[in-house]
Amino acid sequence: MTNSRPRTIAALARVHPYVKGSYTRLILGIVGSIIGALVTMSIPVVLSWIVDVPLATGDPEQVVMAVALIAALGVFEAGLVAIRRWLVLKPGTHVDGKMRTAIHNHLQRLPVAFHDKWQSGQLLSRAMSDISTIRRWISFGFVMLTVNVITIVIGFTMLFVWNPVLGAVFTLLSLPMFYFGVRFQFRYRILARASQDQSGDVATSVEESVHGIRVLKAFGRSAFALDGFFDRADRLRETELNKGRASGNLALSLGASQAVAYGASLFVGIYLASTGAITVGTMFAFFTTVAVLRWPIDSIGFLMQLTIDARSALDRFFEVMSEPVVVNEAENPVALPAQSGALTFENVHFRFAESSTESPDLFRGVNLEVRPGETMAIVGLTGSGKTTLTALTTRLYDVTRGRILIDGIDIRDVRLTELRERVSMAFEDATLFSVTVRENVLLGRPDLSDPIDEVARDRAETLLAQALDIAQADFVYALPNGLDTKIGEEGLSLSGGQRQRLALARAIVTAPAVLVLDDPLSALDVTTEAQVEAALRRVLATTTALVVAHRPSTVMLADRVAVLNDGVIADVGTHAELLARSALYRHIISSEGDAPRILPEIEVITS
Template identity: 55%
Template sequence: MSQHPPPTNTNTNTNTNTNTKTNTNKSTGNTTSTDTADRLSTFGTLKRLYPFVKPAFPRIVLGMVAALLASVVALLIPFVLQQLVDGPLSSGDSRQVWPAFWIVLGLGVVEAVMIMGRRWLVLTPSTHVETSMRNGLYKKLQDLPVAFHDRWQSGQLLSRSVSDLSLIRRWLAFGIVLLIVNFLTIVVGFVVLFFYSWLLGLIFVVASIPIWVVGLRFENRYSVIARRSQDQVGDLATSVEESVHGIRVLKAFGRGKHSLRDFAKRAEELRGTEIEKSKAIAQLWLWLLLVPDVAFALCLLAGIWLASEGQLTVGELFAFFATATVLRFPVESIGFLLSMTFDTRTAVDRFFEVLDSVNTVTDPVEPKTITNPRGHLEFRATHFRYQDSPAQFADLVDGVDLELQPGETMALVGLTGSGKTTLLALVPRLYDVTGGEVLLDGVDVRDLTREELRRHIGMAFEDATLFSTTVRDNVLLGRPDLSGDEADRVMREALDIAQAGFVHDLPEGVDTTVGEEGLSLSGGQRQRLALARAIAARPSVLVLDDPLSALDVDTEARVEAGLRRVLSETTSLIVAHRPSTVNLADRVALLENGRVTAVGRHSDLIATNDHYRYVISSLDDDDRTTREDVLA
């Protein structure tokens, strides 16, 4: 058996392996980048996209070439116009006008074709990149442990997978292409301006210097605002999601206005940030519009003087200003292209915060296998505490020693907060132990791949979650290996044991879509389908977290009768919040402050253990109240 770190060292290591890229407070939604992201330049951050962009890179480069050719063609038109002004127009030979006309028309057609080619080349590949990144993000989210999802708001993850990736796609298809091409166009255009007149070109370049200074200052300010804005979008998405999921509670308690005020507050914060972004962009645009106009005015004065002195022909002066006009859009576009680039840089940071998150529940390098599953489950000196728990806090699971023989049913009882649900979560590695071991058929669960381990473990939770698909797909979720008649047989048997025959009365029977999270069904119906899902998986170990809490008395009795047939062949660990659930068990384990303080038959513990009698009496009181409510 492989050796694992002792409890103290493991606790330390686990506590340091929190989300190393982002510290997200799930309750407040405050998200801050770590120093690693802050140290990367905009180029360094965007360069991290290359593994995803690599398949589309050749077409994106070709799109840039097509766009650059379009710009070069546009810069050739002023040269033709110069020849036209200095030639036919100055000599009065109208016959020379038509060749210039056809040349300009041809160049315009070539420019249009190049622009169309640029769009055709880059639009489709950019959507493939977005799809690849979204699939990679979803795969990572599925792979990350439950502890990660405990810390992160779902709205933050949703905004990263939708709005951030959409922004990256638009930047790849439009922003990066035009940013590079327009920059090269400006460089080539300035060379052309110097070709016509070095003095006018120098004036134009010097007058443009403030734009670059303002652009550098803009990056530092805008990046911070853009990050805050995108985080606030995630917080706002979380508010919407929580209010939609909790709409029944809000309506029942008349707290709709309170929820609206909270939403309006977050929306107002986002509005303020967006206004701050707009002001920053407006200041940049002021310089982008003002500087070229000033440069045009200065060049016009100097150009007229040069032409009057005979140092510059009228055609050259005309071509100079035509070229400067062509350059006007590339210069002015720098503003929104820079803001788009900095927005994208923030989106990339947010995307990689998730991808860089450390998964503390991983498969072993050299996994073991269980060739003959029997369902022998053992907790050996098992410890667990959450990653962000202060060192002075006690472990939630504090040195549990417990053994379940194959085919045995064990009930876990204890007061609220004693560690029952946490102990169950360690079996399928929803969380990893921070000390000791959990053994399945003599193999540490950390030495099995998660896929194999979870083939042997079936779980049903008190808070039953269903998916927006059919009853059939929900029940057979853990049996992808089945199809046809065999799948139908297993499903019918599981539904029968869970007393879920109500599904046949649904509009389309087992092919009825249950709706988002199964909220179209009652709590008891959802629990029975979740129990049927666990039974259909045919695991060697069945882990049940009070799966009958929402059932009425008669239905519970029928489900228990069906479970007895299943549990006689399966090792079962059941959290019991009702005395009737305790009666299903062969033995009972009493948890107290994260420790197993007694194990034995129900009758023996009742006779010998004061704390057990106290716990059972509290369960009796709760059960009696529930039964009276049902009968009433």
Template identity: 50%
Template sequence: MPRTPATASQDRSAVRSLLRLWPYVRPVRIRLFAAAFVAVLASCTGLVIPLVLKWMVDGPVADRDTAGVWLGALCLLLLGVAEALLFGLRRWLVARPLSHVEAEMRADLYGRLQRLPVAFHDRWASGQLLSRATSDLGLLRMFLAFPLTFLLVNSVTILFGVVIMLLQDWTLGLVILGPAIPVVVVCVYFENRYAVVARRSQDQAGDLTTVVEESVLGIRIIKGFGRHRSQALAFRELSSTLRGTELHKARLLATIWAVIVTLPEVAIGAALVLGVVQVADGELSAGTLVAFLSTALALRWPVDSIGFLLAMSQEAATATERYFEVMDEAPEEPDGHGGRAAASDGGLRFDGVTFRYPDASPDSPPTLDGVDLHIRPGESMALVGATGSGKTTLTALVPRLHEVTAGRITLDGEDITAMSREELRSRVAVAFEEPTLFSASVGENVLMGAADGAGAVELERALGVAQADFAHALPQGVETQVGEQGLSLSGGQRQRLALARAVVGQPRFLVLDDPLSALDVHTEAAVEAALRQVLADTTALIVAHRPSTVLLADRVALLSDGRVTAVGTHQELLRSNTEYAHLMSGEPSGTQFGTQFGEQEADRR
């Protein structure tokens, strides 16, 4: 089930949340302020129309002045055209800057996601992050384009309209103002309840996005196990939950709209009856009543839209909160924050390294506990251990995908925390057991591991080492697009391309996490033969599960329950360590078998 890592805060403030958008709005504030001013001017232009009607009714119409009527009609036409042009100008003013704001926010979010530690990505569902980068930012752009402006415009319009009505007849004006207090009370109540439901809806939309993404990426598993009905049922349940939340939002919005629309309509009806009585008694001119009612009707949209604008503002506030939940996450520790004094040993050294995952229980044992290991310059060391012993975690610490909890790791005597990540990762190349390829060409995927400027020569060399010459037989050769996750290739082909990516830059340090697990016997032998030439010029740590991979290394370290329990050559450990012999043989009585196997392999080498 998708995880929603954050929930709405009980003491949230929509205004406080939305104010966090100011750094992004500030560069385009002049155009936004100009757009707001133009919109206010257009709205106020509309309020002049009732005054023209008053003049026409009490003047030319009452006096049967045809020329005056045509003059009034021309004024009304010009006012209408001016209002339309001003609103069009407002839209033109906001279109470009708001698309820029959205693009900047999306770029910042993507950049922050790249800088956040791996532990963050382990904790968050990808669909939640995708929904923040797409639908949430779309809501914010809509808020800046429409509700933000028209909350101001409609407030100013209502204020001026009420002043005009009070000046025309204060008794009728008080009748119109009667519903103001109940409307305000209902709006406050509505805002608090709608905020909770809006947040729930956006989180559920993120969960639904996660399900869709996982279903697309795992379509082979779903089809292979015939689980499409159960997946469809899970999707339908989440979709139904989201539908229920959206209906709840609709009911809340309908309630507030009903109150906001009904009370002013009743007030207008009452003002109409009272005004007609005053006209009949000669206390009010017909023109004044027409102007008063026209003004009241002109205020219907600004008043009626309050609920709609508040709803959009609340959704924008929750979208802002969700956006800054990611932006407020602490990125990886700053580069070069100061390591200990450099040691005299070269190569790769683990010195008392302890590691516990950030979300692990404080009472649980650490994943790695006091690991001491030294891989000499130019040496290859195989890392062997049972499943769950911490091998992959240890390799992830070298390029600082995770930060050590205690102890330190040095490269050629320099603490890795004392160098920038860019420098560290230029020295260390990695290949993981689960190869990840991107929606790009074969060549682009491989050259991601090389420095800028690398070309065909480096690509061909890396493909040769990884025995990935199959790339030339693809429809467009190395320019062939491999597709999302590289699923158009076999597991062995993906693994060979990942290995090519690791060696293309001729790194000084190489970390390989069981890089040959998906290869057949013959391909594995060919890759090993080429890889030995690469390992002769680099310092390497190789996670190995099979004896053939272990034989690539000069020495072997046995990792057991997060500790290095033995270090030696393959033959030494086979003879002296029962656990190692068992791991190599796969049999309970692995010592005798493993010793025999070691002697045979020694003869082969």
């Protein structure tokens, strides 16, 4: 039909990999529908025959026979509908399921840089409503469109069979509908896309308003969030209204063209019948066929909408799916040695992909060597890139130049899962998931969270208890269901310090070769911090570690300290060495500046 423009077809054909395996059912469904349509159209034939033959001759037996035939056709028609629905049921939901898992799995594999860039609502609307749109199109839109187009072709052919003149009149006068359809398609395509994008924006607004609820409440600024939401919801409403307008206009032009075509045929029909060129039965059959064609023709507008919606939903789907997984697996992965531990940064350069061209690289040749078993603290001013540097070690981002080596092996040559198994991280903002405490802590140890036997379970419990003990996270035992307490999303119902300790336990429990801690104790009070530090020392004694530090107390955990400044490691040494030789270090880490100012009078009192 009108939407058969190659570009749309090509765009829609991309769904092929997901439909593969369902074609038989789909094609059978279409065949069933076409037979159904033929049955529907054969009913008028029988009716016209009844009018012209038995009713004219007055043969009751023939009438009964004919009615029985019609009844049989009716049962057959209903049966075909049932079979068609049954046939297309699976393809629709299977395609839906495949696409849903595909986009979820792909998004998980996409680099962090991708997620930094994309609004989460846009991802969600693709994974949810766009895929539903595509499902509806495959199990309903695509099938009905095919069936209706074929019905229309057969129907028009039959019109010519009934009477060529009448058929020609009706067909000619139906042609403007094609024009209206094409024009509609252009307008609607833009609107469909806009509406889907705007739905994603609305979802983003909702998500931010919920995730930022504390800030909004603290400032009493729900109105601010409301304004933003209002704007986006309003824009979506406007687009939807425009869609309604476009569809209304199409309905008008289709309806009017049909009325004219039908009226003109009626005129010609009556004339032909009056001259005896056709029988009343033929005329009746012609118009019944036209009546049968009415729904397929009317539905073309609606089916076109569905098709265009599906097309732009597919466009959106593939925008994400065609995004390359930049952090890629090595082709011939190298295994890390069993007792690995040396972590080396070799002339590491890094810049965020979206940073402007004139801004310099964040790292301009970072060189650092952490020896096996050594604990290295990273200090630097706010915004110097300490967190990003830690993220490079597990390839959350990939270096743009230079190399990061573990025991001399470029981390890009190691399998990602192996790398992330051996290098364990604790983030400053401790992301917890809405699963139990146990599952959160054992996140990196699926072997422990799902033990196969009693022995494994005991081992898991022991390791878990040890990790919680080191992180001073014994508060979990006091939770309503102990270790099996489900944590609210993002650990909202735990305090910052509690979340940090769980995240720390999570990093430790994997017994990694390299431990990367991003300011892991920032939310802890002095006493707890001291306890954690004491316990952590035992772990760090044998583990290579990179620790981002803001406080001197955290630096004390480290054997050596690296000062990150201006995109390079400005100095490396022990705390004492650096204090002695580096003014920068003193500026960054030493409290000399504030200690005297804080407590002058106190000191007077205490002394």
